[in-house]
Amino acid sequence: MVSPTSIFEAAYDSKIESNVIVTRVDAAMNWVRKNSLWPMPMGLACCAIELMATASARFDISRFGMEVMRFSPRQADVLIVSGTVTYKMALAVKRIWDQMPEPKWCVAMGACASSGGMYRSYAVLQGIDRLIPVDVYISGCPPRPEALIAGLMRLQEKVDTEHALLDQKRSLLTKPATPAV
Amino acid sequence: MAAADDVNRLRESTGDERWESVEFRGEHTLRVPVEALHPVLATCRNDLGYAMLLDISGVDHLGDEPRFEVVYQLAAADDSKRLRVTTRVGEDQAVPSAVDLWQAADWHEREVWDLLGIGFAGHPNLKRILMWEGYPYFPLRKDFPLAGRPTDLPDVAFTGVAPLEGGPFVATAGAPNTVLREPRSRAGD
Numbered sequence: 530m531v532s533p534t535s536i537f538e539a540a541y542d543s544k545i546e547s548n549v550i551v552t553r554v555d556a557a558m559n560w561v562r563k564n565s566l567w568p569m570p571m572g573l574a575c576c577a578i579e580l581m582a583t584a585s586a587r588f589d590i591s592r593f594g595m596e597v598m599r600f601s602p603r604q605a606d607v608l609i610v611s612g613t614v615t616y617k618m619a620l621a622v623k624r625i626w627d628q629m630p631e632p633k634w635c636v637a638m639g640a641c642a643s644s645g646g647m648y649r650s651y652a653v654l655q656g657i658d659r660l661i662p663v664d665v666y667i668s669g670c671p672p673r674p675e676a677l678i679a680g681l682m683r684l685q686e687k688v689d690t691e692h693a694l695l696d697q698k699r700s701l702l703t704k705p706a707t708p709a710v
Numbered sequence: 711m712a713a714a715d716d717v718n719r720l721r722e723s724t725g726d727e728r729w730e731s732v733e734f735r736g737e738h739t740l741r742v743p744v745e746a747l748h749p750v751l752a753t754c755r756n757d758l759g760y761a762m763l764l765d766i767s768g769v770d771h772l773g774d775e776p777r778f779e780v781v782y783q784l785a786a787a788d789d790s791k792r793l794r795v796t797t798r799v800g801e802d803q804a805v806p807s808a809v810d811l812w813q814a815a816d817w818h819e820r821e822v823w824d825l826l827g828i829g830f831a832g833h834p835n836l837k838r839i840l841m842w843e844g845y846p847y848f849p850l851r852k853d854f855p856l857a858g859r860p861t862d863l864p865d866v867a868f869t870g871v872a873p874l875e876g877g878p879f880v881a882t883a884g885a886p887n888t889v890l891r892e893p894r895s896r897a898g899d
Contacts, residue, residue, distance in 0.1 A: 616869045617842055649872040651849045651858025652841075659870075 558693035562606070562632065563685040564594040569605030569629065571622060573612030576639040576671040580611045583674040595681060602628040607684065608661075611671075613641040614654040626661045632693075634684055637663045638677060640670045713738040713791040716758045720750060739794040747797045748806040751782065755811045760784035760793060763808065766818035768826040772852035776800035778828050782808070804829035807836075825850035842867050 570580055583590050590596055599605040602625045614622055626635065637657050640646035643666045645655035657663060664687055667680040717731045717738050730741040742750050754760040764783040771777060782795040799805055807830040808815040819830040820839040827848035830836055837843060844863045847854055855871075862868040885891040 616867050617840075620865070620867060645872065649857065649874055651847075651854070651856070651869060651872070653872070655870065655872055 555691075555693045555695070559689050559691060562693065563688040565597070565606075566593075566595045566634070566681070566684065566688070567597045567599050567604060567606045568595055569602050569608045569625065570598050570600070571608055571610045571612075571625065573610070573614060573618060573622075574639075574641060574671075576611035576642070579671045579674055579677060580609060580638065583677045588674040588678065590678060590681065593678070593681060593685065602626070603630060605629055606632070607634045607636060607681075609636045609638055609677075610642040610657045610663075611638040613646065613648060614657050615652050616654055617652075619654045619657075619660055622657065623660045632691075634664045634688070635661055636665045636667065636677075636680055636684060638667045638680070639672050640668065643668070646670060713793045716754070716791070716793060719758075720753065723753075737792070737794065739796060741796050741798075744797045744799050744803065744805060747780075747795070748808070750795060751784075751808050751811055754784055754793060754795065758793075759786050759791075761787040763812035763814045763818070764792075766808070766815060766822055768822040768828050768850075770826060770850065770852045776803065778826060780805050780822065780828060799828060801827075804831040806830070807832040807834075809833055824848075827851065845869075 570577065572580060582588060584596060584598060595607075602608070606629075608626055608629060610622060626633075635657070637643045641648060641653070642657050643663075645653050647670070649655075654660070665680045665684045667676050669676050672680075714733065717740050720740060721729050721731060724746070726743065726746065728741075728743045729746070732739040732741070740750070762785045764785050765781075766783075767781045769779040769781065771779060776798045778799050778801070780797050780799060784793045784795065785791070797805065805828060807819060809819065810832070816833070816835070817839060819833050820836060822828050823830060823833075823836055824838040824840050825848060838845065841849070842863065844866060846861060847859060849858070857872040857874050858869055860868075860870050881892050882890065
């Protein structure tokens with residue numbers, strides 16, 4: 530049996546006190562999420578070259594915890610659509626997005642992914658936001674690696690303001706009920 | 711033997727007046743009727759040393775008859791000479807396939823079929839190569855709108871109409887300067 534005195538002593542143990550941080554669950558989860566965004570590189574055109582440069586030593590996105598490029602959507606947090614999305618590719622991009630687990634974010638990198646860019650054409654989807662929700666648009670044709678890093682930092686800011694638990698619960702609640710098989 | 715000699719030799723081998731040849735800045739073009747196309751290509755391949763087929767392209771002369779033109783770019787393997795062979799075909803006419811002469815013709819002919827709808831008789835696998843099977847149009851035809859047409863093939867692909875917004879996406883051929891040829895906007899036109 531623990532005496533009241535020992536509880537008192539444990540609660541005010543100076544060693545424990547210096548190792549405890551008081552915060553909200555949302556803030557803690559957002560902090561964890563935003564500093565380890567694992568990108569799924571959706572390299573479709575020349576923007577992908579800049580994406581590769583961003584990941585390499587000179588620009589080094591591992592400074593922001595994003596260096597873990599996952600080529601499986603099931604392990605990724607953020608889909609970086611870098612390049613021209615043709616209609617032939619569009620549903621494949623959508624399928625990869627659907628395979629990513631929540632929470633997930635999407636970055637439209639460059640003019641083509643954002644709006645179709647210079648391709649006002651029968652063959653090109655006029656912006657990936659016509660198929661999947663986009664969190665950050667990055668201008669440029671193609672954007673410099675600095676621009677991609679700036680966009681991903683804006684995404685980090687956005688992740689930081691989300692209601693980590695609340696939003697997830699809401700998505701669970703609004704999920705259509707699957708019929709029992 | 712240079713390409714000019716090849717053109718002369720080919721033309722001398724026939725009395726057909728429909729055969730034309732053009733030389734422009736050292737490039738030689740031979741225009742032949744479609745029924746003579748395959749024998750001419752075979753001669754180029756087997757006797758004249760044009761071992762390489764660089765490209766096959768199609769041209770849509772909308773309003774002219776016959777409507778389409780098919781262009782073959784040939785080259786010797788050591789690139790010592792080049793020859794362009796063209797033929798005109800109507801909308802309901804097929805061009806004899808050149809796959810039996812050059813394997814390279816396979817995908818080029820599929821591309822011409824895909825985008826312009828020119829058929830190739832005797833092609834082993836004439837299906838679309840860039841667009842998907844089931845796409846209903848031939849998008850590089852002149853009467854196909856630049857913005858595209860809406861289609862939907864569930865679970866395969868869909869297309870929409872691109873917003874041109876009076877933009878400078880269509881150049882005006884023959885305009886005297888680049889400002890008139892490609893203006894920033896055509897909204898005021």
